[in-house]
Amino acid sequence: MSKDMSYAAVMARKGEIMKKAVGLDYEQFERDGIVFDYEAMMTGTGYSLEDVIDIQRASCVSQTPLYEMKNLTKLARMYAAEGKGARIFIKDEAANPSGSFKVRRAAISVHHAKKLGYKGVIAATSGNYGAAVASQAAMHGLDCIILQECYDSKGKGQPEIIEKARKCEAFGAEVVQLSVGPELFYTFLRLLEETGYFNASLYTPFGIAGVESLGYELAEQMKALEGKYPDAVVVTNAGGGNLTGTARGLKKAGANETEIIGASVDLSGLHMASDEQFNKKSFTTGHTGFGIPFTTWPDRSDVPRSAARPLRYIDRYVTISQGEVFYMTESLAQVEGMERGPAGNTSLAAAFAIAKEMDEDQIIVVQETEYTGAGKHIAPQLSFAKENGIAVLVGDPKDNIPGQNIILPENPGLISIKNLDLNRIRKSYIKNALHGRLDDTLSANEMNYIEEETRADSDFISLVINELRSE
């Protein structure tokens, strides 16, 4: 008898499909109540940081350069108070084989899939991760399917996503494209079931372990170059894996004092699953549409428990507008001679603004860049925005309205970040973690777990629970 392929039936088989597809039983890390043992899951990968570094080196991944952006630093200082304006450095992750840091994740996932005897790998992603998995699958001789949300109901697709499809095909992968909607996950489950391939999810402990080398490498490079660890590292935040892995790597290197700053493009007001709004945004990742939901509740991904848990590591979370990131992308090309993709420059734009607050002798690091090319470049992305009725203006980015306009700052002095209230994000996390269990008392283990997840103390957590009860 053939299997029931309806949405409800396939979703009901989720647990069983996933278990086969990641070769990892997440049940073993579940503890009492809402608690799960995150560190046991992370060490349960069986890959130490040294193993990760060895695997990546054998896969032509990592060891990317760290450059000082002297002209951007000089520009930031022109708009900073006397003695202010930190030195800006950038880690050129575009130098990796697939053109982004995402291949650090893919290298470990593909290595693991091959070790467990899977014939192929599947990843659901419209972004750099697809190209990364395809690249590693090509290198290690595995079949690869990349599933991407690509077109709206009129068949129009973001130029950046089309380019990613091309790149995946260039590495020999099969690209399955879908129209807008969260049922991407349903199609993903069907493909896993049909092929028996490995789920090279962005959110497995293997993937996150792969990013640890980035933070570690960065710390070591800075120490060798300047004799100290960076004062701050800015990480573009979407699903949380980049931030989590980088922060863990920095800590493993001993850079415990480095401030971890998450940055997302502000797309507030746009619904990510809306067919009409899909092509109204000019960023397909690194934006608040992923950053906020994944920070306030990480376990919404394609694995039962996400290894990306940004609230455990984030010290500060800022947003920046689309126009400011486009402006900074153009600036990077024009005054530093480095042409890189816009999405990777989210943290650069934020770092430029934050550098102005910091002292001159301090160091701020932008921990990634991404490749650029046809489709994946500010000119096609701005052309596409105009075609979709978005006004492209020069002015003050404070007046930007996501989905209506993109405002390029008149001068670099207008580049500024907005600070998100981390306590509000923690409150939202606590609400999600409790699953409506507001009347129960938390066990000591559960309280301890929320403390670890949010880095808040028990007084704050109790206060929040009381607030939630009265709402």
Added chain:
Amino acid sequence: MNKAKKNDWVKIHNIILGPEERAPQVPEDTKKVPLELWVKGYLIDEKAEIGDTVVVKTVTGRRVSGSLIEIEPSFNHDFGSYVKELAYIGPGLRELLKGGEHRE
């Protein structure tokens, strides 16, 4: 090109879920339209025309059926149109850098 023959590289299209079958959490505008799928592969049928229901073999060896929409599909994305709004950035910044160390 409207006619394809066996082993031609083609693109097919499918409806995965009709509007009425979509996930409950989908927003209203998305619920009005079906979930569609596009994939490429080598044509298995002896011959076919655009619009025919065909079977293809994808690069991973999967056999997928769907409506033939493109023969020898290619990528046409580019560097977009000239964006005049970007033109001031480079010259403006170079001017600032030449001007030296002024502070606001």
